[in-house]
Amino acid sequence: MSPPYVSKRLIGSGGAATLSIVSDVDVAVLAVDGCFDSGLSAVVDVLATANALRGEVSAPPTAFTVTIVGLKKHVRTGNGLTVNPVLARKMAQFPDLLVTPALGVKTPKEIVDTVRGHAALDFIRDSHVNGTELAGACTGTFFLAESGVLDGRLATTSWWLGPAFRSQYPAVLLDATRIIARDDRITTAGAAFAHIDLALSIVQRHSPSLADLTARYLVIGDHPSQAAFAMPTLLARTDPTMAEFEQWVRQRLSEPLQIAAAARDLGISERTLQRTTASVVGMSPLHFIQQVRLDEATFLLRDTSMSATAIAAAVGYRNAGTLRALVRKRRNSTLGALRAGRPSVRL
Secondary structure, X not given: OOOOOOOOOEOOOOOOOOOOOOOOEEEEEEOOOOEOHHHHHHHHHHHHHHXXXXXXXXXXXXXXXXXXXXXXXXXXXXXXXXXXXXXXXXXXXXXXXXXEOOEOOOOHHHHHHHHOOOOHHHHHHHHHHOOOEEEEEOOHHHHHHHHOOOOOOEEOOXXXXXXXXXXXXXXXXXXXXXXXXXXXXXXXXXXXXXXXXXHHHHHHHHOHHHXXXXXXXXXXXXXXXXXXXXXXXXXXXXXXXXXXXHHHHHOOOOOOOOHHHHHHHHOOOHHHHHHHHHHHHOOOHHHHHHHHHHHHHHHHHHHOOOOHHHHHHHOOOOOHHHHHHHHHHHHOOOHHHHHOOOOOXXX
């Protein structure tokens, strides 16, 4: 199998391309003002660890050459640290892979306001047009979406940013339950510390055995979905109709719930309710009800001594077996594992 990365078009070459296989994988990590400190460093550190461990695997792969690049000489991170990146305009050629880490801002409006019209968008577009693979994590995925390269492609982002992302970029096929999503030459990752998962996915494409060794060396666990961490209440608060629906569900958790009854009580049609849940939280009304029930069941498991049977009844299921099956399917976990977890906070 040939290496997954090849050298790209020279910057300023007028379209002349170099397509030979390069000795190292040239990774550029983009640093912009306000970037998330640990997101930037996590990508660099994981790739540096993979480089250090290359000799421990059979048929060692080529190394990663990692460069922090920027659009100006001095960049201040979200926590005020100064980074002196290599200027993108002075790079001899486009990198094999360009990574856009997260921003250190916390609200959807701040994120959208920051990426809209950002000078980095042209560099992202030009790099991709000239053969560079792209990757982004958490709020960094907004740079990719704003540049237009994600239109029509599968992507993920931090679960709590799903409603804002869908509203702003409806052409993107968002699945916010995923930790990692890859479509064509673009890889996106979920919440802030999914930068580590993103970096490991880069190593994995280069060498699965090296990725496994790196993950074990850094004691990085496997969590293939963000669904277990999503809080339905927080997602629902982004839309008035969803907030009313979420409250309606919580007031009747122990009862059999019908979508038609919910729509009638909210004064809207079933189709409107289905359309709203799809656009705001990316799921059907039934799936959302299951999420709320699982959220409450998790709280009761961790913060009460109620039996599994009693908890199942409290959240609307006839027996603990049904709840166990749903936890396995939606949380990739067990009732015992949830009960052993840290105390949850119900918003």
